[in-house]
Amino acid sequence: MTKQAADDRWLFATLAAITVVTAIVSSLGAPLVPSISARYDVPLSTAQWVLTSPFIMAAAVTPVLGRWGSGRLRRPVLLAGLGVVLAGVVLAAIPISIGTLIAGRTLQGVGLALTPLTLAVARDVWTADRLTSRLSLLSIATVSGAGLGYPITGLIAEHWGISGAYLFGSAMVALTLLLASRFLPRQAHGDPQRVDLPSVVLISTGMVATLLAVSQGELWGWTSLAVLGPAAGGVLLLAGWVVRTRRLSRGGGQPLVDLRLAVRAGVLGPNIVSFAIAIGMYGLLTLVVLLVRGDGTAGWGLGLGATEAGLVLVPYSLLSVTGSRLALRLARRRGPHLLLPLGSTVFASAMALLAFRHGSFAEALLAMAIGGLGSGFTFSSLPSLIVPHVPQAETGSALAFNQLLRYLGFSVGSAVTxxxxxxxxxxxxxxxxxxxxxxxxxxxxxxxxxxxxxxxG
Incomplete structure (x- = not known):
């Protein structure tokens, strides 16, 4: 093997490690939400913020890092992002309070915002079929990584507790940081783009306020001021972000996200499906974990432990990779127009199956396998469907917005379920x-x- 070929493989392994490890870290603790609720004596809806908060952070900072890392700062932005994730995992490992745990989990969400930058690196380095294949694998790494994070979390937590799971995550992130510092390209063309920080504040604060109202509505009272106030404020802040974005676009400024690019032909369809499937994905993951861990007093629940709650994600992870391969074959034979409707329908069938067949662990595994197939089929297709319809200079922005929608969907699915x-x-x-x-x-x-x-396509 030549040195160039070896470097090529190490670079791809590094990019894959960044996407997989950050996805694993983002899901650390998800099978433990019921345990966290009991440990800190908080309602389930409060404990669920351990899963929701990283996705809100990811949605807020994904377009920011996409612009800061659009040129010569791509490497330092990736390295700094991994450093923030490492700090967040270490903080979450310290058993102080539910607030400390959520704060650490929020910092870990920065890792999910690094995925568009790894895709941008791939576009700089590879071309043609090699680029298509590697974009597909890197995209699905986020989904399969989340699936792998569940069994890892459950297994480690059974023996070393919640802190042990996050200490393990710290070791994985540290190794990834070492790989990145060694193999990420040191040269990249272009200057970093300006970031509209007021838009960052509007979208992040708006999402937190809205989801806080939704997640706590039953506990605080749906008609109480404590719920209606944040809900109304959140909607107004998000509307303000849209207005500001449109005003900057019309005035020749540089908005956080170019909404005109997001709704153009060939890009709108993938964006719609990305948001919807992301909601469904974390709806499915949340329901299955609660099903496996539930004690049956509510009329449903299998009464199993954290290890089983983690293992139920294994078929999801494996079938997501299978789905990505099938999507590539179907696109080559029949064209790409079938990918999104078919993937969404397969995922919906997994949810329908879970609704009526959930009396055993085997049935939960089957639902997750079908969900993984649909999820992998859909998410793996998104980058290759979007890239041909945007200028190369706007690839990072377009993929970052699609990723933003995905993370918004994850956070909505987690809280709303x-x-x-x-x-x-x-x-x-x-x-x-x-x-x-x-x-x-x-x-x-x-x-x-x-x-x-x-x-x-």
Whole structure:
């Protein structure tokens, strides 16, 4: 093997490590949400913020890092981002309070914002079929990494507790940081772009306020000022972000995200599906964990431990990779227009199956396998569908916005799923209604993309 070929493999391994490890870290603790709720004596909806907060952070900083890392600062931005993640994992390992744990988890969300930068590095280095294949693998690494994080978390936590799981995460991030410092390209063309910081404040604060109201509505009272105030404020802040973005675009400024680029033909369809499937994905993951860990007093629940809650994600992770490979074959034979509607429908079928067949661990595994197939089929297709429709100079921005939508969907799915269970009553009928609601979101996305006939390739 030549030195160039060896360097090429090490670079891809480094990019894959960044996406996989940051995805694993983002999911650390998810199977432990019921345990965290009991340990810190907080409601389940509060403990769920351990899972929700990293995605809000990721949504806020993804476009920021996408612009700062768009040129010669790409390498230092990637290295600094990994450093922040390492600090967050170490903080989460310190058993002080639920607030400290959530703060550490929030910092870990920066790692998810690094994925678009790894995709941008790939576009700089590779071309043609090699680029398509590696974009697909890097994209699906986020999904499969999340799946791998669940069994790792469960297994380690059974023996060394919550802190042990995060200490393990610290070791993985530290090794990834060493790889990145050795193999990331040291040269990149272009200057870093300006970041509209007021937009960052508007979108992050708006999301936190809105999801706080949704997640705590049942506990605080849906008509109370404590819920209506943050809900109204959050919606107004998000609307303000949209208005500011449009004003900057019309005035020749540089908005945080170019919404005109996000809705153009060939880009709108992948963006719609990315948001919807992300909601469904974390709706499915949350429901399955609660199902496996539930004691059955509400009419549903298998009464199993953290290890089983982690293992239930293994078929999801494995089938997501299978789905990515099938998507490439279908696109070559039949064209890319089928990818998004078909992937969304397959994922919706997993939610529907879980709604009616959830009485055993084997049935939970089957639902997760089908969900992984649909999720992998869809998420792996998104970068290769978007890239041909945007100028090369705007690739990072377009992929960052798609990633932003994905993380917004993750945070919405995580928070809304628990809220829906409470709203529907928490019993068996509520479990089914929540799963079917998530399935409906995915089917609406599939129907919307198919009806619009948006060109996707």
């Amino acid at each position: 628990v809220a829906l269970l409470e709203v529907y009553g928490g019993d068996l009928a509520a479990f089914r209604a929540t799963a079917l609601t998530m399935a409906g979101v995915c089917l609406l996305a599939a129907a919307g993309v198919a009806r619009r006939r948006v060109p996707t």
